[in-house]
Every structure is written in structure tokens, then in C-alpha cells.
Amino acid sequence: MKILLLSLVLVAVCDAQLPLLNDLAQLTGQWQTMYMAASNFEKLRENSPFRGYMRRIDVDVPRRRILFDFFVKQNGECQEKSITGTIGLNELIRVDYEGTNDFQVVRITPNVMLGYDINMDEGGRTTDLVLLAGRTNQVNEEDVEKFKELVRQRNIPEENILKLVGTDDCPTN
Template identity: 45%
Template sequence: MLSNNQRTLSFSRGRTTSANKMKILLLTLVLGVVCADQDPQSETDYSQFSGEWNTIYGAASNIEKISENGPFRAFMRTLDFNSAGDTIHFTFFVKVNGQCRKLSTVATKTAENAYICDYAGKTEIHILHLSQNTIITHFLNEDEEGLVTDIVAFFGKGEDIQQEDIEKFKEAVREKEIPDENIVNIINIDDCPSE
């Protein structure tokens, strides 16, 4: 009888250990799923993207916004990110009646890769692609009259613009349902000062 009890005790302990192992595995799985669902803290030093940038292409659902004298026919000169990426300071030129006019604005971060600023009304800015030589952004502008316009801009740094990045820009234009005929090659018409 003693040996029978020992087997029973041993068997019971074995079941309890297996059940505990299963509970631990289940708890680990649940914690893993919960942790994976959390937004990771961005460790990108955005200040590395600060510097001289040029507008290469622009596209808009309302072509007037990027036409001559349009507020978004902007000839970018510098983008300055703070290290946390909380703000972007834009310095650029627009042409008003044929004259280059230097402007600047600051956009404040509202979410991951999303910013807002007061320029030509309220403008939301979404960074779609960010690399050392290319930034592709989507601007959602609501002007003073309440007209909403989608604008996709392609900013480049230096001479190293890759065909792959141009394709990313064109894909973003298609996603925003902006017609190809509303794409403007900005760099070819940029005759404003370099600073």
C-alpha cells in the first residue's frame, strides 16, 4: 500500500508540475503577445536627417496648389529635425508674382511620422519614406476657404536620387489618387537662391 501511495503521490506531483508548466507557457505566450502589440519607442535620431534638401517633385489633387504662385510650389532649402523628431523646421522659397520669397514654418509631431503646422491653412504632414537622401511626404492641407488638397512631395539631398525612390513617390501619388498629369518636376523650375 505504501508503494501504491507513493506512485499516486508521484503521479499527482507530476500532473501538478505539468499543469504548472502549461500555465507558465500560456502566461509567457500572453505576455509576448501583449508586449508585441505595444508601439516600440522610436530610437531614431532624427537630427541626422537635418540639412540641405531640395524639392524634386510635387503632386497635388488640386493642381493650383503647386502651380505658379501656388503655396505648395515650394522650393525647399533646409529641413531641421530635433533629435527626438518632435519638430521639423522647414525653410523654403515660394514665388509670388515671379519674385522668390523666403519662408519658414515649424511642424509639431502629433503621432509617429505625423506632424501638423499652420501654413496656407492647416496642414497635416505624414512622412511616408525617410532615408539619408530621400524624404517622401504627404501633406493634407485644408486652406482658409475649407478646400482640402492632398499633396505628395519628394525631397532629395545631393545628386544621389535613386530610381527606386522615384517609384516610391509615384506609388504614393497613385495611393492618394492624384492623376499623373498633376505631377510637377519642381527641381527643373527652381531658380530661387540657394539660401
């Protein structure tokens, strides 16, 4: 009887997480970085590792993995990056890139993804970052306002917002 009860609880927990992972599956496809903000603006300056130009996200639901393809610029040269993250509880995505990152998607629509990242670098310094990415290079005012609202919630000064729309000249693949 205990085994049957334990099995039912396990099935209920797995079923409860499946819709969450299916939400993330909507991320699969082409993306472009629109806006970013960081509590430590040095992480977004030119030649910094987080001033990234998103290209593609692939979500592997069965393996609970997510792949991010993007470019960063170092001394004016576009460098392609590909990093894999692990999808944990509550859709928290753990990625090793320039330290440890815990990325949380806050909003997904067919055309927009809004999320935040908490980066702990090798020196133990924590930086909050907020990202607004889109399927095209156009973004509406409502999405920008939701981005700014999340920036405020993460206690990032508005002067630390970086508009990347129109600045991406890296290859489109």
C-alpha cells in the same frame, strides 16, 4: 503597486516613440524639392503657396518640433518662408501654413525624403499633396517610381505631377 505599473507602462510608451522621433532626426540638413503632386493642381501652379523649393529641415527631437525653410515664387520673385511644425503621434507633423497641414514622412534614406501632406485651407477645402525631396538635384528611377506609387495611393491623377528638378533658381543660402 498601481503607481509602479503605471510608471512601467509610461516608460514603455515613451521608449516606443523615441525610435520614431530618431527616424525623423535624419531629416535635419539641406534638401531640394524634386517632384510634387496635388489632388488640386491649382495649389502647385506658378505663384501658388505650395510650389515650394525646399532648402533645409531642422528637427528638434526633445521639443518635438520641426522647422522647414523653403522658397516660394510670387510674380517671379523668390520669397523665403520658415514654418515650424509639431511632431505628434506616429510622427504626424502638424503645420499651420495656408490652413492646417498634416504631413507624414513615408520614406527616409540618406539622400531622399518621400512624404505626403493633407492640407485643409481656410475655406475648408482638402488637398492631398505628395513631395519627393533630395539632398542633391539628382534622383534615381526607383525613387521616382516610389513617388508615383504614393501619388496613386493618395488618388492623385498622374497628370498632376510637377517635376521641379532643374527649375529652382532661388538663392541657395
